[in-house]
Structures are given as C-alpha cells and as structure tokens.
Amino acid sequence: MPEYRFTCPKCDACATVDGGVRERLLVVGCPVCAGGVDTPAFVEVSPHGTDRP
Numbered sequence: 001m002p003e004y005r006f007t008c009p010k011c012d013a014c015a016t017v018d019g020g021v022r023e024r025l026l027v028v029g030c031p032v033c034a035g036g037v038d039t040p041a042f043v044e045v046s047p048h049g050t051d052r053p
Ligand SMILES: [Zn+2]
Pocket: 008, 009, 010, 011, 012, 013, 030, 031, 032, 033, 034, 035
C-alpha cells in the first residue's frame, strides 16, 4: 500500500500515513488543528528500503 507524506496546509503538522488514513483525513480534517485537508496536502512517498534513486 502506498504511503503519503501529509503536511497540514494550516498548521504545518507532518505525518506519514497510508492510503486508508489519507482518505480519512480528507473527510475529517487535520488531527492536530481540525482544519480542512485537501488532496495537495498529501505527497506519495516511496517505501523505505528500495533502491530507487
Ligand atoms: Zn493542521
């Protein structure tokens, strides 16, 4: 399952989340400030341990 780097556009909180959590945050908002979260707040990240450049 892909992971995503979440950065809150309102409070700059950061977290690495999986796809399920991403969907949840898009609905419920930031867990820190409860601000609205949109898709650009998430950037897909490669899993650790790969040899991709
Ligand atoms: Zn926030």
